[in-house]
Amino acid sequence: MKIGVFVCHCGTNIAATVDVEKAAKAALNLAKVKFSTTYKYMCSSPGQALIKDAIKEKGLDRIVVCACSPSLHEKTFRECLKESGINPYLLEIANIREHCSWVHRDRETATRKAIEIMKLAVTKVTHNRPLEKTHMPIEKRVLVIGGGISGIQSAIDISFAKFPVVIVEREASIGGRMARFDKTFPTLDCAACILTPKMVTVAQNKYVTLHTYAEIEEVTGHVGDFKVKIRKKARFVDTSKCTGCGACWNKCPAKVASEFDLGLCKRTAIYTPFPQAVPNIPVIDRENCLYLKSKKCGLCQKVCPFGAINYQMQDEIIEEKFGAIIVATGFTQFDHSVYGEYGYGKYRDVITGLHFERMANSSGPTGGKIIRPSDGKVARDVVFIQCVGSRDEQKGVSYCSRLCCMYTAKHALLLKEHNPDSQAYVFYIDIRAAGKNYEEFVKKVQNEYGAVYLRGRVSRIFEKGGKLIVRGADTLSGAQIEIKADLVVLAVGLIAQNDAAKLAQMLHIPYDQNNLFTEAHPKLAPVETITSGVFLTGACQSPKDIPDTVATASAASVKALGLLVQDQLEKEPLVARVDKNLCSGCQACIKACSFNAIETKEVEDRALKRKRTVAEVIEGVCSGCGNCTAVCRMSAIDLEGFSNRQIMEEIEVL
Amino acid sequence: MTGDRSEWEPKIVGFLCNWCSYAGADLAGQSRLEYPPNVKIIRVPCSGRVNPLFVLKCLSSGVDGVLISGCHTGDCHYSEGNFHARRRFTILRKLFEYLGIDPKRFQMAWVSASEADKWAKLVKGLVEEIRQAGPNKLGHR
Numbered sequence A: 001m002k003i004g005v006f007v008c009h010c011g012t013n014i015a016a017t018v019d020v021e022k023a024a025k026a027a028l029n030l031a032k033v034k035f036s037t038t039y040k041y042m043c044s045s046p047g048q049a050l051i052k053d054a055i056k057e058k059g060l061d062r063i064v065v066c067a068c069s070p071s072l073h074e075k076t077f078r079e080c081l082k083e084s085g086i087n088p089y090l091l092e093i094a095n096i097r098e099h100c101s102w103v104h105r106d107r108e109t110a111t112r113k114a115i116e117i118m119k120l121a122v123t124k125v126t127h128n129r130p131l132e133k134t135h136m137p138i139e140k141r142v143l144v145i146g147g148g149i150s151g152i153q154s155a156i157d158i159s160f161a162k163f164p165v166v167i168v169e170r171e172a173s174i175g176g177r178m179a180r181f182d183k184t185f186p187t188l189d190c191a192a193c194i195l196t197p198k199m200v201t202v203a204q205n206k207y208v209t210l211h212t213y214a215e216i217e218e219v220t221g222h223v224g225d226f227k228v229k230i231r232k233k234a235r236f237v238d239t240s241k242c243t244g245c246g247a248c249w250n251k252c253p254a255k256v257a258s259e260f261d262l263g264l265c266k267r268t269a270i271y272t273p274f275p276q277a278v279p280n281i282p283v284i285d286r287e288n289c290l291y292l293k294s295k296k297c298g299l300c301q302k303v304c305p306f307g308a309i310n311y312q313m314q315d316e317i318i319e320e321k322f323g324a325i326i327v328a329t330g331f332t333q334f335d336h337s338v339y340g341e342y343g344y345g346k347y348r349d350v351i352t353g354l355h356f357e358r359m360a361n362s363s364g365p366t367g368g369k370i371i372r373p374s375d376g377k378v379a380r381d382v383v384f385i386q387c388v389g390s391r392d393e394q395k396g397v398s399y400c401s402r403l404c405c406m407y408t409a410k411h412a413l414l415l416k417e418h419n420p421d422s423q424a425y426v427f428y429i430d431i432r433a434a435g436k437n438y439e440e441f442v443k444k445v446q447n448e449y450g451a452v453y454l455r456g457r458v459s460r461i462f463e464k465g466g467k468l469i470v471r472g473a474d475t476l477s478g479a480q481i482e483i484k485a486d487l488v489v490l491a492v493g494l495i496a497q498n499d500a501a502k503l504a505q506m507l508h509i510p511y512d513q514n515n516l517f518t519e520a521h522p523k524l525a526p527v528e529t530i531t532s533g534v535f536l537t538g539a540c541q542s543p544k545d546i547p548d549t550v551a552t553a554s555a556a557s558v559k560a561l562g563l564l565v566q567d568q569l570e571k572e573p574l575v576a577r578v579d580k581n582l583c584s585g586c587q588a589c590i591k592a593c594s595f596n597a598i599e600t601k602e603v604e605d606r607a608l609k610r611k612r613t614v615a616e617v618i619e620g621v622c623s624g625c626g627n628c629t630a631v632c633r634m635s636a637i638d639l640e641g642f643s644n645r646q647i648m649e650e651i652e653v654l
Numbered sequence B: 001m002t003g004d005r006s007e008w009e010p011k012i013v014g015f016l017c018n019w020c021s022y023a024g025a026d027l028a029g030q031s032r033l034e035y036p037p038n039v040k041i042i043r044v045p046c047s048g049r050v051n052p053l054f055v056l057k058c059l060s061s062g063v064d065g066v067l068i069s070g071c072h073t074g075d076c077h078y079s080e081g082n083f084h085a086r087r088r089f090t091i092l093r094k095l096f097e098y099l100g101i102d103p104k105r106f107q108m109a110w111v112s113a114s115e116a117d118k119w120a121k122l123v124k125g126l127v128e129e130i131r132q133a134g135p136n137k138l139g140h141r
């Protein structure tokens, strides 16, 4: 056995704290190490060439690379080994950057630790076995969770490549948040005019299946073969019969606050969320339907000319298979009621940006009039407050929601267009308008639309003489400000959906302290997750505006398609294996396996001259977690790449 | 290892699951958080991979402290690995108490891929605790 050790400087990232030359020299004292060297950037092509040459010239057969985390370049170096004709699994990475040079300052300490980490890797690589990737079939369909603009865009992109896509949307219609917007910044395109054609396209696309009013119930399996249970909530309307004529909702006597319009108007118990809904098929809200509650009414069933109403309908659970999953679940609004000083909930004329959006919309609840919800009078003096919930570690989230500066500027502009006598005042902390034509847009709103921008926080809002008195500070002039406002609009931040963590757990993808889903790498793999086959798009990963959302949607689609176009899927061979001679057939491993990846098998025992039951791992199903190995009484089951012997010896050399 | 307490530095082995804690430690590096060098990391796919024998092996070969760190409850990449790990941990710790091994020497933690801060603090705290517990005599009798 000839082990080669390659120590990377990583520019100065490693070399500044770790004496790489000393480490390389120390490697030569380790058993079976025949060669060691250092290089500025081992992952670069000259770096890899150096490894390849050494393999050839020195006849190396196992490699240890001391560099950054294996999550970054393990694949790169495996490929490099393969190209040199050595099995790619005869490699170990010693993480001397993230776990050493970046967390220690003292050169001597860091060098000593780097050598120890290297020692572990050398010990481990000694027992690596050459492995071959296994191959599995791929279910050539994609699941898109969420039917907002990001899910719609993903589905359209996938359908271009002629692969089937299923969108699961929990609301009665696709369209998501964007369907509620009036105009989009900075171009002032009407949101509906750019979104609704896409909604129709996706619905008519023969490769796309829509499951609206449906939720993900369970996800099992793995890349190439996800098994997903989908709950199709009872609509009480037969989608195959309904034509969306509207006879039912025109007659329905039960009226409740419309969620779509944030309570600014009412909807009926049988309803479509908005007029352009896709599919244009209503649902009956079981909490408020008089018939479903107390069997009184039944009007909709009487008036439906197509006999589409079915009060007996039950939730239905369907199970489908997918090769890849795109998560496009979007965001929700921050709950600003924690800001008591802004009087939300107390004063009807304190609203959120989304309320403003609905009012500005000509097909919205006020017919496009920007008014005071309390008395219906036209709003003239309007105060906008930014960063409500964002950039506030005490009460909200620490991050910047990225859109609020822009949508507030847009609102200030729309206000002037709708009510020419009006005046907008914007309280801000900083203006963040990074985006194409964004800064210019804000300038235009200030200069041409006369919006007054005040840098500072609002301390209190109270009612006096039918007006809202807004008190705050202008930190630039140092003056205390008091504005008599008709309307106050809170630019509330974006946060993860309430059930984001639950979905992440189902999909086995990580999420951060804010429940935003975590990408595989913040820079180089922004739409992938560490769970292969699961991709992220849109604001479920971090707040994003529409252009960024659409861009990530297309990116995620390409990643999913990259999987689907393969004939077979390569699977890591780092799986469990049973030594049949040692196995006593106790089946403890079968009970410990959450993946049903272990079976029993009869073998002929020559010594005992009879048949014996032993465990056997189904390679394609084994996920390589290693839980079985911890329960095996005979140490008969072991994990490739993390074997008992490897770990035991690592402990020994420490 | 010498008998001289003043030169003694705690030696700690950390078994970190690949998906959460190992990535959390990576993030600590990316965030340039500083922490003591005493914890040697052994990467395992999941906290459920840690065989109790590994822990015994550590302590019997003179390691002063052992840490198993995995994903938070519910977040295990393999669904249930950390539940199994926790069950084994509880039993093992009981056994150590019974055997007269300071239970501080064997700890378990949940560190997610985004909890760089938590990882750095955990290491600092752990090193301090083990320092207080003193050298592990088990391996040296």
Ligand code: FES
Pocket: B017, B018, B019, B020, B021, B045, B046, B047, B048, B069, B070, B071, B075, B076, B077, B078, B079, B081, B082
């Ligand atoms: S993968 Fe982290 S504990 Fe199982």
